[in-house]
Amino acid sequence: MSSSIEESTSYFDVIIVGGGVAGCATALALFRTNPGASILILDDANPSVFKLVEELSKDRTDSVQIKCTGNASAWTTSELEETYAMMNPFGMGWHLDRASFDQILRDTVGSVCPGSVSLVKSVFLGIDKLDDNSHWSVSVKGIASDEKKVYHSKWVVDASGRKSSVARKLGSRTVKEDALLAFYAVFVPPLTTEDRDYRTLIEASESGWWYSSPLPNNRRVVAYHTDDTDPTSRDARKHDGFMNLLHTTQHISRLITEGEYDILFDTDTRYPICTAAGSSRLEPPCDTADPEGVRWVAVGDAAMAFDPLSSQGIITAMRVGCAVGAAIAQEIQAPGSKDLTSGIREIYSQVWSKYVKEKRYFYSQGKRFDGEFWRVRK
Numbered sequence: 001m002s003s004s005i006e007e008s009t010s011y012f013d014v015i016i017v018g019g020g021v022a023g024c025a026t027a028l029a030l031f032r033t034n035p036g037a038s039i040l041i042l043d044d045a046n047p048s049v050f051k052l053v054e055e056l057s058k059d060r061t062d063s064v065q066i067k068c069t070g071n072a073s074a075w076t077t078s079e080l081e082e083t084y085a086m087m088n089p090f091g092m093g094w095h096l097d098r099a100s101f102d103q104i105l106r107d108t109v110g111s112v113c114p115g116s117v118s119l120v121k122s123v124f125l126g127i128d129k130l131d132d133n134s135h136w137s138v139s140v141k142g143i144a145s146d147e148k149k150v151y152h153s154k155w156v157v158d159a160s161g162r163k164s165s166v167a168r169k170l171g172s173r174t175v176k177e178d179a180l181l182a183f184y185a186v187f188v189p190p191l192t193t194e195d196r197d198y199r200t201l202i203e204a205s206e207s208g209w210w211y212s213s214p215l216p217n218n219r220r221v222v223a224y225h226t227d228d229t230d231p232t233s234r235d236a237r238k239h240d241g242f243m244n245l246l247h248t249t250q251h252i253s254r255l256i257t258e259g260e261y262d263i264l265f266d267t268d269t270r271y272p273i274c275t276a277a278g279s280s281r282l283e284p285p286c287d288t289a290d291p292e293g294v295r296w297v298a299v300g301d302a303a304m305a306f307d308p309l310s311s312q313g314i315i316t317a318m319r320v321g322c323a324v325g326a327a328i329a330q331e332i333q334a335p336g337s338k339d340l341t342s343g344i345r346e347i348y349s350q351v352w353s354k355y356v357k358e359k360r361y362f363y364s365q366g367k368r369f370d371g372e373f374w375r376v377r378k
């Protein structure tokens with residue numbers, strides 16, 4: 001298999017590694033503030049997931065989002081407490097098919113910023129400075145082939161999600177607050193049944209907490225959150241262990257049993273899947289000190305990752321991406337006009353402090369349990 005490196009002659013103002021919500025928001029804000037800037041987005045999201053959705057619906061948005069009518073949570077007591085979306089001044093939320101939603105964002109960025117933003121499907125491999133510190137040299141690998149390429153830019157934005165792939169190579173470290181894991185599985189009802197419960201259901205348990213919400217295309221996700229040190233985290237990795245734990249719950253178990261749900265059988269994916277879900281932040285989250293030289297910033301989960309209980313990850317990734325994209329665009333026009341590092345650190349520290357305070361408050365309400373999972377969070 002050939003693995004030759006092709007030196008690209010392409011220079012960009014900004015290379016964004018990661019085309020999720022944070023990367024797309026950064027690119028859109030950059031383009032809006034400075035339409036002349038040249039931007040390259042590198043993303044390795046799995047294209048086969050998107051193909052599936054295109055086959056299911058003519059109108060892609062139908063299969064990407066469904067309404068969220070409210071929350072039902074058994075948190076402070078074992079009884080369900082309801083909040084209704086119609087009481088919310090912002091209206092109803094959405095249950096999203098994330099993979100498709102992200103692909104729509106990428107397509108939108110490509111279509112509204114033609115000529116300014118290039119999207120390349122590839123895997124980020126490494127980053128170096130040119131000898132004179134004038135540009136980054138970013139190496140990537142094709143997804144289908146092993147073909148390698150190198151691109152150059154003044155700025156790099158790390159929007160690669162929790163892996164912080166770029167920043168870690170540049171020497172930053174991830175500071176973890178906890179070791180929360182999420183174990184999740186997609187469920188399907190019998191063929192003739194349509195699930196019309198559009199609420200998010202949340203249920204606290206002795207060693208963690210559960211949630212379930214409907215997904216587009218008549219599916220439902222169930223997720224269990226616990227620490228990697230908790231004994232249940234070993235059982236939750238396997239189908240039978242996950243189902244046994246699920247049936248120790250009251251409300252989630254009833255929902256799955258009464259709806260006659262089964263775990264979706266998928267030849268590509270074996271549920272349950274385990275993923276990191278803890279709170280963490282990157283230190284340092286940027287280096288923009290030298291207006292003449294190379295500069296980088298992390299956005300979204302790459303900079304700060306939240307506990308899913310907060311439901312703040314997507315909106316924060318978008319907001320921070322917009323703020324950072326606009327700031328970079330201004331710096332490209334007038335290098336060194338602002339102390340960007342202090343500005344970014346200040347914004348990130350405000351977002352983080354607010355998040356930590358709210359997270360502590362919500363976990364402190366789980367008074368009915370006193371196991372290690374709850375004790376360390378109160």
Ligand SMILES: Cc1cc2nc3c(=O)[nH]c(=O)nc-3n(C[C@H](O)[C@H](O)[C@H](O)COP(=O)(O)OP(=O)(O)OC[C@H]3O[C@@H](n4cnc5c(N)ncnc54)[C@H](O)[C@@H]3O)c2cc1C
Pocket residue numbers: 017018019020021022023042043044045046102122123124125159160161162163165182223275276277299300301302306308311312313314315317
């Ligand atoms: C279990 C769980 C449940 C959650 N539930 C919610 C919720 O209900 N509401 C909410 O708001 N948030 C939720 N979140 C958080 C939310 O998913 C994230 O905050 C959000 O996805 C962050 O967006 P991002 O663009 O920073 O990163 P990501 O969405 O992770 O996107 C990163 C992108 O970078 C690409 N990438 C990564 N590495 C490379 C590489 N080496 N080369 C090229 N491309 C690369 C990936 O393919 C991806 O497209 C949840 C998180 C978890 C773990």
